[in-house]
Amino acid sequence: MGISLRGGVRRAALTGLTTFSLAGALALGLAPVAGAASPATANPYNPATGHAYRHGVIPTVAQGAKMKQWASSHASPTATSANTLSYGGGIGGVGVNDGKSQVYLVFYGSQWGTQSTNGSGDATFSGDPDGAAPVTQEMFKGIGTGNELWSADLTQWCDGNGVATGATSCPASGASYVPYQSGGILSGVWYDNSGASPSAATGNQLGQEAVKAATHFGNTTAASNRHAYYVILSPTGTNPDNYQGQYCAWHDYTGDSSLTGGAVNSPDGPLAFSNQPYNMDSGSGCGVGFVNSPGTLDGWTMTLGHEWHEMMSDQFPAGGWTNTSSGQENSDECAWIAAGQAGGAANVAMGTGTFTEQASWSNDTNACAISHPIVNHGGNSVTVTNPGNQTGTVGTAVSLQINGSDSGGASLTYSATGLPAGLSISSSGLISGTPSASGTSTVSVTATDSTGASGSTSFTWTVNPSSTETVSVTNPGSQTGTVGTAVSKQISATDSAGKSLTFSATGLPAGLSISSSGLISGTPTTAATSSVTVTATSGTASGSTSFSWTINPSGGGGCTSPGQKLANPGFESGSASWTATAGVIGQNGPSEPAHSGSWNAWLDGYGTTHTDTLAQKVAVPAGCTDTFSFWLHIDTDETTTTTAYDTLKVQVLSSTGSVLGTLATYSNLNANSGYSQHSFNLSSYAGQTVTLKFTGSEDASLQTSFVIDDTAVNAS
The missing domain is CATH 2.60.120.260 (Galactose-binding domain-like)
Incomplete structure (x- = not known):
């Protein structure tokens, strides 16, 4: 069995190249990495080579290993501080995201399936086999909560008129810094199911989706998008910007002329956005099991955090902080360092849960670190008093005043995430309303003063069901059916308070579904036995029942078409x-x-x-x-x-x-x-x-x- 290179069979092979000149590099499509000082430094294994818009691109684990091997054999003998980042001078006056980050999640394409809401208020999707969507929302809700210091690395970066182009540290005055992101940063979630996501969306199409999202969220001016960031999440089975086998994510902005198809016309000002493929499809190449076992979402949260860190320090690339020799940003320099090593990836505890993240580079410590002290630049500090964990009952009114203090005596404005359904917070910090659903929520309250300084606190709030209301679902008994034979089965239930009920089900045989009124219908497609659970809820109480459903093969079990x-x-x-x-x-x-x-x-x-x-x-x-x-x-x-x-x-x-x-x-x-x-x-x-x-x-x-x-x- 012969081993042959096809270049001589059906494709012209590259022969006779004895030198690697700029002209030769361009002829081969090896454009220099964005921000690189010289085309001769372009790493041919870097997924950004030839694709300058892929800022902060995260190579797959295997591709990253090839990049490191190439770099080690092409190291500059004159380099004095290979990892130091310097300031790019800003684009339109913007270098870093120097305010409260506003993260908008865009689930791009109808392949995400049917949208639902879980008990934490997160959007979930039937076309999300690994449960990535709710984890994404909880991670961005959790940044700046639970005393996490993974994001505090960002507080060393700055922009403004006082920051010179090429600077490697921020000045004592005249700079605007990235603040610590207290109280979570998730600002909106949108499921754009107006059509299917392209099988391989281009960079330009991803930028156009960010423009659609800005309009959807009402961010129609450059000012409203100054601190906004649009994460374009493609569904499983798609290959946005041909990522598979090359990389795991990247970020950019709509004004980048190097995007495939050119810069995106945005009437709402330049928009920061990222390409977040469903990279679990790439397995360990994009970090599945990188820290934990099985660690299905290890690489997913690491790449989400990687690109957000880089957007915060380089909002419109490459006007912020980058390595001018390699084009890398703060998270690029610490990618795929194994857990347990110095600067390695680790699990980070936040107020909403624990998430696997990677370290980011710090000029002030000259190292990669998963944790960094909050850099205090002499501004006001805000403290919010924790009221302790709360309990309540469905249908019983709530009134809880949250208090805070400001070191400069400035007035405070309050906001909150994770409040139980039926409750809201006023700008003066009064949480009130009547709980409408039982469950336990993690609540984060943030107080912000007139200078932009903020502080937050987190606590749990458990709402118990009303003691007088019950829901009973009638068990229909074990069911049988046949592949190809239509089914119609009405499930009945009663509510002790006489309220109307909404039905849902899990475990239904393939081809069957349940309506909100409890009618199970459809045509079975697969012979199997399923355990079905039907739940009826009034919004304040719920009940369920379980039974088996056996679907037999058609034709009495014989193979009719061998x-x-x-x-x-x-x-x-x-x-x-x-x-x-x-x-x-x-x-x-x-x-x-x-x-x-x-x-x-x-x-x-x-x-x-x-x-x-x-x-x-x-x-x-x-x-x-x-x-x-x-x-x-x-x-x-x-x-x-x-x-x-x-x-x-x-x-x-x-x-x-x-x-x-x-x-x-x-x-x-x-x-x-x-x-x-x-x-x-x-x-x-x-x-x-x-x-x-x-x-x-x-x-x-x-x-x-x-x-x-x-x-x-x-x-x-």
């Missing part, structure tokens, strides 16, 4: 019935001979950053044992035995293109001398029409070829 279901399974009819990247399907012997016949599908093998795909839509029969199989050969020029640089992902997609499941991921670590067969059970998708998709991704160097032949979907 046989092989894929068309052109061995590619002997060329590209017929397959959708593939150009050049994937062909007669590739003797370089990559077929397993049988003379045709096969050859993904990647170029030795450059490249992605190939191969896919076919197939109807998976119900009532059968459905097995998907294929023969796979992998050869590679990679020499590592520990790092998966090049990957082949095998996935099942829905009719709308969303990822239903990942069957397997292969890499250069799985290279073999011949073909081997791989098989997977598709019975969980019985009764559905799905797309079976192969996605091969190579990094910037050393080829890996993924060769596929003799595919099949057998029903028996």
